[in-house]
Amino acid sequence: MSLTKDASEDQEDIKSLTMNTSLVDSSIYRPLVHLTPPVGWMNDPNGLFYDSYESTYHVYYQYNPNDTIWGLPLYWGHATSDDLLTWDHHAPAIGPENDDEGIYSGSIVIDYNNTSGFFDDSTRPEQRIVAIYTNNLPDVETQDIAYSTDGGYTFEKYENNPVIDVNSTQFRDPKVIWYEETEQWVMTVAKSQEYKIQIYTSDNLKDWSLASNFSTKGYVGYQYECPGLFEATIENPKSGDPEKKWVMVLAINPGSPLGGSINEYFVGDFNGTEFIPDDDATRFMDTGKDFYAFQAFFNAPENRSIGVAWASNWQYSNQVPDPDGYRSSMSSIREYTLRYVSTNPESEQLILCQKPFFVNETDLKVVEEYKVSNSSLTVDHTFGSSFANSNTTGLLDFNMTFTVNGTTDVTQKDSVTFELRIKSNQSDEAIALGYDYNNEQFYINRATESYFQRTNQFFQERWSTYVQPLTITESGDKQYQLYGLVDNNILELYFNNGAFTSTNTFFLEKGKPSNVDIVASSSKEAYTVDQLTVRRLTV
Known part of the structure; x- marks a missing residue:
């Protein structure tokens, strides 16, 4: 689509394309419950808010409707959901004035008391929506605002923008x-390449004063992006702890230890x-390759x-397959709490824990289910689901508790692993999550x-990830708990009730994920599957 026509014609073309839900419904490999753009390109989530009057969740995102790669002009795409599983797509909410500009990432607040005027x-107080975003121009990045009187579907830009301009391109x-x-x-906002998170305050959303800098903390990488502050409840507080503590999050790209993009966080006051x-200390929100912003x-x-978060990585996000005319998805919506967790046998730390958040878990409909309990896992004794390969949705989940038997006679040179393999319905392809007895680490294989x-x-x-066992007995038995959500081309892993997570995309050449097998490499009884449930799901 050309953007050289009259601006109103451009907007109508983009609106028509974006709201064509048949493009979403006819996609073959598109995730079922993770938010994706109807067409074009998606990156950072923006402007997340809940409309309590309509009981509706709003998600905006960085959006290029004209191509499946990042590029200007960049808009705020817009989707809504009542259940955080199924999504309604709307016309882009905010767009740039010119083709060489972009409406970059930002946030939304509800101005209940009309501080902005x-x-x-x-306009109902619950729907007094104000967006705060970066206006990316050829020679500067400024912070601008816009407001909506229809609940967040259309916006009017503030006539005296920008509200903050420090003459910086970063x-x-x-x-x-x-x-x-x-x-x-x-407001938290990134002076990206100075490694500063600046904190501003305002009485009216229009006039802002710099209050402090949070700078050069943790893992710095190439630059800071997408900062934020929120409060999280402490699940297991100690004497003297408050009910909640503050969490500062920020994104790094490039420079992740795994390469490319990653999010870190700090707990404090x-x-x-x-x-x-x-x-x-540096603490990462997610140890996978595809969790950012x-x-x-x-x-x-x-x-x-x-x-x-955005479920991709800038290292390869512009090159991943796009057979359905779009690129990228969001992670699942997650709930965050703080919990004291053993990170090794002698240390306990307050860390950010997460789990998938569904408005009603029963909205995930179980098509088929497979269960195993109290079973030894050896090379001669394996098991797995045998769901029908036809009409698979590509949406599965599994919940597993297993024990690593500490008294098994295993030498350092032995290869004693097990793998949970997620299989295609049309080929021998599978991706795998494994555990190695000697290294006491999990590994992911998305080949x-x-x-x-x-x-x-x-x-x-x-690559591998270390997870401290949930429990360790006197005899050395180690128990782990694992929940996994598979949605066509994304795998989310939640270890030990969400104390550690790993989010990763994958791309099968043929077919969709349809079954889960558990296999072992040794005849030694090193592993016991205490409980395993695999479910084939739909919505």
Whole structure:
């Protein structure tokens, strides 16, 4: 589509294309419950909020409707959901003025008390929506605002934009929250290549004052992006702990230890103007390859801490297969809490835990189910689901608790592993999650027959992750718990009730994920599957 026509004609073309749901419904390999763009390109989630009047979740995102690669002009795409499983697509919400500009990442707040002065009594307080975003121009990045009087579907840009301009080309991704104690708006925004997260305050969303800098903390990589502050409940507080603590998140790209993009976080205290971390340790939100630009929802129900990330990696996001005319998806919506967790036998740390968040878990409909319990796993005793390969949705989940038997006679030179293999319904292809007895580590193998996967030098096939056991007995038995969600081309792993996670995309050359097998490499009884449930799902 050309963007050289009259601007109104361009907008109508883009609106028509974006809202053509038949493009989504007819896709073959598209994830079923993870948000994807109807056509074109998607990256960072933006402007997440919950409309309590309509009981609707809104997700905006970086959107190029004209191609399946990143490029200008860049819009805010828009989707809504009542259940966070099925999505309605809407026309792009905010667009640039010119083809060489972009509406970059930002956030949305609900201005209940009309501090901005944008609203009157004709707009319900619950729907007084203000977007705060980066306006990317050829020679500068500024922070601008726009407001909506129809619940977030269309926006009017503030006539006196920008609201913050520091004459920088690397100044972006504002995330705004309301801080009740001081009755002020608080913005975190990245001075990306100075390794600064700047904290601004405002009474009215228009006039902002710099309050402090959070800088050069943790793992720095090439640059900071997509910062944010939110509160998370402590699941198992110790004496003297508050009910909640503050979490500062930020994204790094490039420079992840695995290569490319990653999110890290800090736990600490916030007083309205300054964030003070409990320590300077680096903690990653997710140890997979495909989790970036996390953002939390504004006004989540029951004050829960829920959010979502872009499920891709800048190392290869522009090259992944696009047979259905789109690229990229979001992670599942997740709920976040803090929990004291043993990270080794002598240490316990307060870490950010996560689990998939569904409005109603029963909205995930079980088509078929397979169960195993109290079974030894050896090379001669394997098991797995045998769901029908026809009409598979590509949506599966599995919940597994297993024990590594500490008294098994295993030498250092022995290869004693087990693998959970997720199989295609049309070929011998499978991706695998494995565990090695001697190394006491999990590994992921997403090698397939896909030409992209075999030829892209950054789309690693294999890597490992360490997870401290959930329990260790006196005899040395180690128990782990694992939940996995498979959705066509994305695998989300949640270890030990979400204490550790790994999010990864994969691309089968043929077919869709349809079954799960568990196999072992040794005749030694090193593993016991305490409980395994595999479910074939739909919505």
